[in-house]
Amino acid sequence: xxxxxxxxxxxxxxxxxxxxxxxxxxxxxxxxxxxxxxxxxxxxxxxxxxxxxxxxxxxxxxxxxxxxxxxxxxxxxxxxxxxxxxxxxxxxxxxxxxxxxxxxxxxxxxxxxxxxxxxxxxxxxxxxxxxxxxxxxxxxxxxxxxxxxxxxxxxxxxxxxxxxxxxxxxxxxxxxxxxxxxxxxxxxxxxxxxxxxxxxxxxxxxxxxxxxxxxxxxxxxxxxxxxxxxxxxxxxxxxxxxxxxxxxxxxxxxxxxxxxxxxxxxxxxxxxxxxxxxxxxxxxxxxxxxxxxxxxxxxxxxxxxxxxxxxxxxxxxxxxxxxxxxxxxxxxxxxxxxxxxxxxxxxxxxxxxxxxxxxxxxxxxxxxxxxxxxxxxxxxxxxxxxxxxxxxxxxxx
Ligand SMILES: Nc1ncnc2c1ncn2[C@@H]1O[C@H](COP(=O)(O)OP(=O)(O)O)[C@@H](O)[C@H]1O
Ligand SMILES: CC(=O)OP(=O)(O)O
Ligand SMILES: [Mg+2]
Numbered sequence: 001x002x003x004x005x006x007x008x009x010x011x012x013x014x015x016x017x018x019x020x021x022x023x024x025x026x027x028x029x030x031x032x033x034x035x036x037x038x039x040x041x042x043x044x045x046x047x048x049x050x051x052x053x054x055x056x057x058x059x060x061x062x063x064x065x066x067x068x069x070x071x072x073x074x075x076x077x078x079x080x081x082x083x084x085x086x087x088x089x090x091x092x093x094x095x096x097x098x099x100x101x102x103x104x105x106x107x108x109x110x111x112x113x114x115x116x117x118x119x120x121x122x123x124x125x126x127x128x129x130x131x132x133x134x135x136x137x138x139x140x141x142x143x144x145x146x147x148x149x150x151x152x153x154x155x156x157x158x159x160x161x162x163x164x165x166x167x168x169x170x171x172x173x174x175x176x177x178x179x180x181x182x183x184x185x186x187x188x189x190x191x192x193x194x195x196x197x198x199x200x201x202x203x204x205x206x207x208x209x210x211x212x213x214x215x216x217x218x219x220x221x222x223x224x225x226x227x228x229x230x231x232x233x234x235x236x237x238x239x240x241x242x243x244x245x246x247x248x249x250x251x252x253x254x255x256x257x258x259x260x261x262x263x264x265x266x267x268x269x270x271x272x273x274x275x276x277x278x279x280x281x282x283x284x285x286x287x288x289x290x291x292x293x294x295x296x297x298x299x300x301x302x303x304x305x306x307x308x309x310x311x312x313x314x315x316x317x318x319x320x321x322x323x324x325x326x327x328x329x330x331x332x333x334x335x336x337x338x339x340x341x342x343x344x345x346x347x348x349x350x351x352x353x354x355x356x357x358x359x360x361x362x363x364x365x366x367x368x369x370x371x372x373x374x375x376x377x378x379x380x381x382x383x384x385x386x387x388x389x390x391x392x393x394x395x396x397x
Contacts, residue, residue: 004031004084005387006077007380008135009092010127012231013039013210013238013281015069018380019081026392028384032080036060036069037328041282043069047076066127070134089135089144090387092182092379094124094231096148098173103151103386105394106132106144114146120230121179123211123240123268124149143394145387149231152181155221160316163229176233178225180207180327183377184215187324190378194361195371198322204313206306207377208336209327210238210281214306216313224316226309232267235309236302238281241271243305273298283329283336290335303339310340314347320370323349325363326377337363341372 002021005028009016018033032055034047043060056076060068091106095117104110111132118125132144153161161175184205191199203217212235216224226234226243236242244267252258252266266275274281276298279289289295314320323344325337334356341351348369356363364372 001085002083003087004081005384005391006086006089006135007091007383007387008089008131009379009383010066010070010124010131011092011210012123013037013041015039015066015073015127015131016380017073017077018384019077019084020381020384021084022087022388026388028381028388030381031084032077033380034073034076036066036073038282039069040065041280045069045072045076067130070131074134074138086139086142088387088391089139089142090383091128091131091144091146092149092383093128093146094149094179095121095177096146096150097177098175100146100148101151101154103145103147103390105390106146110146122264124231143391145390147182147383147386149179149181150177152185153178153215153222153225156223156225160224174229176225176228178213178215178222179227179231180211180213180215180225181222182379182382183207183326184217184222184225186378186382187326187375188217188220190375191322191324191373194373194375195322198371201321202317202319203322203324204310204317204320205324205326206310206330206340207327208235208306208325208329208333211240212237212242212327212329214309214313216317218317224313226313235305236276237272238283239269239272239274241267241275273302276301283333287333287335299336299339303336306340307343310344310347320347322371322373324373324375326375331374331376334359337372337374 005020007018014035014037016035019031020028021031023029030050032049036045038044040063043064045058047056049055093114097117099113135144162170187205200219205215207213211231213225213227215222232240234242249263252263273286277286277294279295286295286299329336337356341349349372350365350368352363352365362373
């Protein structure tokens with residue numbers, strides 16, 4: 001039997017998994033990967049071999065949830081792992097709170113602490129923790145490692161993490177945590193293979209998926225990011241509103257008589273692209289209906305807010321050497337990249353339209369002062385690396 005690591009990454013609209021076989025010197029070779037995406041609006045499963053060949057695709061019924069998708073994925077995956085022995089399972093866990101700034105072995109106490117953070121990440125933490133339970137049932141003695149979306153941002157200066165609230169709340173952990181940290185950590189490392197100068201300089205990374213955020217990275221470290229205490233802040237997303245005046249929340253409760261649960265439902269699940277357009281949270285559907293004024297309105301706000309966020313992060317960085325697009329929308333939607341970049345010439349961003357349309361890695365012109373890149377993120381690989389490192393430090397059982 002060959003040793004292997006299983007990675008589970010539950011996002012708000014997707015569950016991604018990857019199985020890495022361990023080779024000589026603990027090298028990681030991707031054996032099989034897959035994802036259930038478009039949950040719950042247009043859920044489907046895709047499975048790939050380690051060299052990227054599509055093995056299987058399948059549509060799930062509209063409304064299928066994360067549990068349904070996870071059980072289908074594990075059924076499929078079991079076909080490919082007969083010669084492998086899992087030495088660990090690595091999980092993306094979205095919120096690590098003040099307790100966890102590094103990956104950690106999940107035991108009963110850790111699980112309990114992570115459960116307490118569910119209200120701070122209602123679209124993610126419950127799915128992340130359910131995946132832990134599901135794996136435990138299949139492999140009760142195999143170590144499970146939590147890798148946090150918040151961890152990469154703990155290098156930020158205090159001013160970037162603080163809210164302008166009485167200090168006692170900051171001490172209680174009411175901070176700007178930031179998310180998508182595994183993705184940013186991967187991009188910060190991968191950038192060395194694309195643009196060595198920028199990798200040690202000032203970079204804005206736009207992680208535009210169903211959840212969307214941006215991060216200012218200076219010399220490989222996060223110094224500011226658009227998401228805050230929860231993954232609700234910052235850019236407008238698929239269903240989430242992003243940054244709004246907190247006075248709106250007071251208004252909804254005081255004047256519209258909405259309960260806490262109703263406000264949570266509105267801000268997390270009925271706002272963003274879905275709320276603004278009334279059509280869909282899925283960027284593909286909005287781009288298909290680009291002529292519909294409702295889709296157009298949502299796309300305009302999405303683009304405008306992305307441009308404003310870039311301006312803010314460039315101020316934190318005192319300049320920008322490179323801009324990187326990643327995640328579902330960032331990697332696959334040239335029109336969105338074009339609309340965001342078209343008004344950024346004042347910052348030195350000059351897009352090469354042909355390269356952008358062709359989906360090349362570098363999408364800025366040769367003489368653009370800021371280099372612009374499309375780099376596919378790989379949260380799963382980042383999780384596998386962290387998991388392997390930690391599991392090798394555990395006493396041998
Ligand atoms: N070809 C495409 N064009 C535009 N948007 C796309 C394309 N492929 C995927 N997307 C968008 O990417 C988003 C999902 O991104 P992803 O990073 O996988 O999600 P999650 O936040 O759940 O991890 C969806 O909104 C989907 O519409
Ligand atoms: C934190 C977050 O929003 O994650 P995702 O984009 O995977 O939903
Ligand atoms: Mg994601």
